[in-house]
Amino acid sequence: MSELMIQDKEPVKVVLLGLDLGQFDADRSMDELSALCEANGMEAVAQIVQRRAAPEAGTLLGEGKLEEAKLYCQNLGAEAAIFDGELSGSQIRNLSERLDVEVLDRTMLILEIFRSRAVTNEGKVQTELAMLRYRLPRLQGLGESLSRQGGGGGGGGGARRGAGESKLEYDRRHIHRRIEALEQKLTELEKRRGENRRARQKAGTPVISLVGYTNVGKSSLLNALCGAEVMEADMLFATLDPTARKLTLPSGLNVIAVDTVGFVSRLPHKLVEAFKSTLEEAAYSDVIVKVADAADEEREAQLTITDQVLAELGCESIPQLTVYNKCDKAGATPFDPAVILTSAKTGQGLDDLLAALDAALSDRVRAVKLVLPYDKLGLAEAMRSRGSVSVEDYRENGVYFEGFVKSSDLHIYLPYLLEN
Ligand SMILES: Nc1nc2c(ncn2[C@@H]2O[C@H](COP(=O)(O)OP(=O)(O)OP(=O)(O)O)[C@@H](O)[C@H]2O)c(=O)[nH]1
Numbered sequence: 138m139s140e141l142m143i144q145d146k147e148p149v150k151v152v153l154l155g156l157d158l159g160q161f162d163a164d165r166s167m168d169e170l171s172a173l174c175e176a177n178g179m180e181a182v183a184q185i186v187q188r189r190a191a192p193e194a195g196t197l198l199g200e201g202k203l204e205e206a207k208l209y210c211q212n213l214g215a216e217a218a219i220f221d222g223e224l225s226g227s228q229i230r231n232l233s234e235r236l237d238v239e240v241l242d243r244t245m246l247i248l249e250i251f252r253s254r255a256v257t258n259e260g261k262v263q264t265e266l267a268m269l270r271y272r273l274p275r276l277q278g279l280g281e282s283l284s285r286q287g288g289g290g291g292g293g294g295g296a297r298r299g300a301g302e303s304k305l306e307y308d309r310r311h312i313h314r315r316i317e318a319l320e321q322k323l324t325e326l327e328k329r330r331g332e333n334r335r336a337r338q339k340a341g342t343p344v345i346s347l348v349g350y351t352n353v354g355k356s357s358l359l360n361a362l363c364g365a366e367v368m369e370a371d372m373l374f375a376t377l378d379p380t381a382r383k384l385t386l387p388s389g390l391n392v393i394a395v396d397t398v399g400f401v402s403r404l405p406h407k408l409v410e411a412f413k414s415t416l417e418e419a420a421y422s423d424v425i426v427k428v429a430d431a432a433d434e435e436r437e438a439q440l441t442i443t444d445q446v447l448a449e450l451g452c453e454s455i456p457q458l459t460v461y462n463k464c465d466k467a468g469a470t471p472f473d474p475a476v477i478l479t480s481a482k483t484g485q486g487l488d489d490l491l492a493a494l495d496a497a498l499s500d501r502v503r504a505v506k507l508v509l510p511y512d513k514l515g516l517a518e519a520m521r522s523r524g525s526v527s528v529e530d531y532r533e534n535g536v537y538f539e540g541f542v543k544s545s546d547l548h549i550y551l552p553y554l555l556e557n
């Protein structure tokens with residue numbers, strides 16, 4: 138990976154390059170690119186956006202803009218230029234030749250953030266894999282781009298190269314082998330995670346998952362709801378691995394709340410693919426909470442992206458709630474009354490969200506009051522593990538329980554129910 142992306146140093150100065158073909162909001166995209174740089178320990182010292190009807194062959198940007206960009210790089214001491222989009226190997230080479238600095242693209246930044254933030258084994262393997270797969274077809278351009286940095290980077294370990302094998306061939310072979318090893322490891326890890334999930338399903342505890350665009354406050358909400366710590370940071374992609382936490386709803390029902398990795402606009406499709414497994418948790422949950430930033434004018438557009446990804450994961454039939462978080466920041470904009478307004482910061486609306494979760498789960502679980510005869514106390518254990526118990530009272534004819542059971546388990550308890 139690039140030497141430029143080392144986190145705990147002075148921020149590396151970079152110049153941002155954009156091409157506005159009128160297909161999306163280029164200004165917003167550049168702001169996001171700038172935030173991506175910051176999250177990568179880089180500082181964007183200049184932005185150059187060219188509006189054109191069509192990209193320039195080979196370099197995307199026209200001659201004049203490239204000249205301008207080169208001057209910026211030289212005068213501001215930038216070590217790299219970052220293009221707001223995907224570049225091919227030859228485009229990387231052409232641009233780095235013209236600008237005389239290392240050239241990276243938006244996807245590489247996102248991948249690097251993913252890689253450096255991944256916590257679990259699976260997250261680490263997935264992110265490295267996605268990065269290698271992205272780099273492989275661009276190796277030549279990247280190699281030449283890196284060598285612009287005064288021969289740094291590279292890191293192929295020339296000594297182990299076979300006779301007559303070029304550095305490029307060596308790197309390719311090495312990456313292919315690494316990819317194979319990682320794929321194998323990932324398969325094993327996925328199998329294990331599937332087993333964990335099945336164990337959780339068997340335990341019967343309902344699962345809710347928080348999904349949405351990056352930085353909308355999913356982790357903060359989870360912290361506010363569960364009162365413990367999940368990493369939260371004003372940085373894109375603070376969460377890269379689903380984090381499961383226990384949450385007790387006002388009804389007394391225990392659920393598992395799962396935090397997921399945030400989406401980003403124009404996330405290349407194959408990236409969504411690569412990180413699906415972290416989002417797959419959503420596909421196995423009983424309720425999905427879609428979180429958006431109340432203060433962000435793009436919130437509806439972001440929710441549309443969220444819906445698309447959820448649809449791709451086959452989540453349409455799962456009950457969903459929509460939450461506008463950060464309502465402490467928002468102006469009095471009109472909104473759909475079905476939307477729940479929350480603030481993880483002030484605590485506003487958290488009760489509404491909890492109540493809505495209870496309501497959404499009410500058809501999956503049933504509140505029960507029952508008396509189990511002393512010879513049926515084994516069922517109490519099942520009730521504790523598969524549902525939840527809020528009141529337990531030892532009486533003459535058995536033990537009185539109040540709590541919840543899964544609707545699908547209700548038949549087991551029917552003979553002992555006191556009321557419905
Ligand atoms: N004003 C305000 N800020 C909030 C609120 N909730 C979260 N934030 C801030 O928003 C930033 C992002 O919060 P996170 O909880 O990390 O966001 P996330 O959705 O988990 O982001 P990813 O993990 O990147 O997907 C942090 O700086 C939070 O302090 C809120 O209700 N009000």
Ligand SMILES: [Mg+2]
Pocket residue numbers: 355356357368369374375376396397
């Ligand atoms: Mg998070």
